[in-house]
Amino acid sequence: xxxxxxxxxxxxxxxxxxxxxxxxxxxxxxxxxxxxxxxxxxxxxxxxxxxxxxxxxxxxxxxxxxxxxxxxxxxxxxxxxxxxxxxxxxxxxxxxxxxxxxxxxxxxxxxxxxxxxxxxxxxxxxxxxxxxxxxxxxxxxxxxxxxxxxxxxxxxxxxxxxxxxxxxxxxxxxxxxxxxxxxxxxxxxxxxxxxxxxxxxxxxxxxxxxxxxxxxxxxxxxxxxxxxxxxxxxxxxxxxxxxxxxxxxxxxxxxxxxxxxxxxxxxxxxxxxxxxxxxxxxxxxxxxxxxxxxxxxxxxxxxxxxxxxxxxxxxxxxxxxxxxxxxxxxxxxxxxxxxxxxxxxx
Numbered sequence: 001x002x003x004x005x006x007x008x009x010x011x012x013x014x015x016x017x018x019x020x021x022x023x024x025x026x027x028x029x030x031x032x033x034x035x036x037x038x039x040x041x042x043x044x045x046x047x048x049x050x051x052x053x054x055x056x057x058x059x060x061x062x063x064x065x066x067x068x069x070x071x072x073x074x075x076x077x078x079x080x081x082x083x084x085x086x087x088x089x090x091x092x093x094x095x096x097x098x099x100x101x102x103x104x105x106x107x108x109x110x111x112x113x114x115x116x117x118x119x120x121x122x123x124x125x126x127x128x129x130x131x132x133x134x135x136x137x138x139x140x141x142x143x144x145x146x147x148x149x150x151x152x153x154x155x156x157x158x159x160x161x162x163x164x165x166x167x168x169x170x171x172x173x174x175x176x177x178x179x180x181x182x183x184x185x186x187x188x189x190x191x192x193x194x195x196x197x198x199x200x201x202x203x204x205x206x207x208x209x210x211x212x213x214x215x216x217x218x219x220x221x222x223x224x225x226x227x228x229x230x231x232x233x234x235x236x237x238x239x240x241x242x243x244x245x246x247x248x249x250x251x252x253x254x255x256x257x258x259x260x261x262x263x264x265x266x267x268x269x270x271x272x273x274x275x276x277x278x279x280x281x282x283x284x285x286x287x288x289x290x291x292x293x294x295x296x297x298x299x300x301x302x303x304x305x306x307x308x309x310x311x312x313x314x315x316x317x318x319x320x321x322x323x324x325x326x327x328x329x330x331x332x333x334x335x336x337x338x339x340x341x342x343x344x345x346x
Contacts, residue, residue, distance in 0.1 A: 047071040063105075073098040083131070084108045089115025096123055103129045107152065111135035118142045132156070133176065140165040147171060154178040154199065161188050170194060178202050178220070187211035200224070201244075212237055222269070223247040228254030234262035244269040246289065252277050260285075271319065278302040278320075287317040291345070295323040298330050304337035312339050321345045 046052035049071045050062035058078040062071060067085040077098050087109040094117075095101060101124050111132065121127065122143040129150040132141070137156040144151070146168040158180040166172065170193045178201040189195065190211040197218040200209070205224040212219070216237050226248040233256075234240055241264060250273040258280045260268055267287040270279070275293040280302050298320075303313040315338055327346045338344070 045074040045076070047073075052077075070094045073101070075100070077101065079103040079105075081105045082109070086110055088112050090117060090120045092117030092119050094120060099123050100126055102126055103131075105129075105131045106135070107131045108134040111137055113138045113141070116141055121145055144169065149194075150174045152176040154180070156180050158182060161185050163188055166192055173197065175199070185209045189213055208233065214239065216240055218242040220244045221248070225249055227251065229256065229259050231256045231259070233259055234265065238262070238264055240264060241266040243267070245273070246271040248273055250275060255279050283311070283313045286314055288315060289317075289319045290323070291319040292322040295320060295325055298325055298334075300331055300334055300337055307333055307337050312337055314340055316340055316342050318343070319345045
């Protein structure tokens with residue numbers, strides 16, 4: 001009789017608890033129940049589909065679980081890992097209980113833009129990183145938090161970026177849009193005052209984007225259809241250090257005189273284009289990639305306007321292989337101008 005009463009009491013207690021929890025919370029309550037010798041329960045608030053290790057109490061690991069939806073996220077969670085699942089959509093309100101989220105990792109899913117609520121991320125005022133690469137998105141999610149510093153949207157199917165997609169995101173430093181089908185972006189990057197890295201490789205751009213942020217340091221535009229560089233391009237963006245324009249349609253006609261002769265530039269990649277001449281570059285440039293063009297002559301004046309003991313290039317790496325010149329075309333004076341070069345591939 002005592003056993004029956006004890007079981008009834010336990011059932012009543014469990015029933016009262018279940019009434020205070022949503023469906024997903026109740027499942028996570030069951031998961032977290034750990035019975036000790038004293039018959040008392042210790043709660044670990046974590047959904048059945050995921051792991052919440054005690055060593056990282058603010059992290060929730062739900063990756064590679066064949067999930068088709070975003071599970072309930074407890075309020076204390078700051079880092080949620082949902083990559084490599086089969087999630088196709090996210091409804092509004094899914095993250096409303098976990099407004100302190102800092103990282104949301106959703107790459108390698110099947111996310112569809114039409115199945116993502118307009119305000120899914122809007123209440124996450126502390127969100128720092130949002131990783132949505134390798135999905136099936138056709139547009140940038142709306143109402144993104146202004147707190148994001150790292151946004152990854154590469155390897156999707158985005159063709160157009162709406163003018164207000166990044167409004168107010170003054171803290172964004174890294175933006176990855178590579179491997180989409182974007183043809184033009186207009187001036188959508190203009191307000192991104194903190195942006196230092198923009199990756200737009202493998203798109204369908206026909207020109208270098210306009211109105212880039214002045215703080216930009218790394219610009220990756222390989223595998224597009226860009227034919228020219230604007231006059232005064234690097235003077236408009238004086239902090240650019242790495243510019244990669246390989247695998248485009250650049251010709252000598254598309255490069256204004258001395259457009260790359262800017263002292264801040266450290267690395268310039270113009271390989272796999274249609275150039276016939278070596279462009280004039282700054283003496284401070286350290287790495288220059290010109291392989292697989294149609295270059296027919298080696299012009300030392302591209303590196304040094306004059307040659308003496310104090311006027312020499314800081315170039316360390318120069319690639320000229322797969323062009324129409326050979327080592328015999330490099331003049332002897334190159335030993336003075338290019339005295340710091342560690343490797344020349346011709």
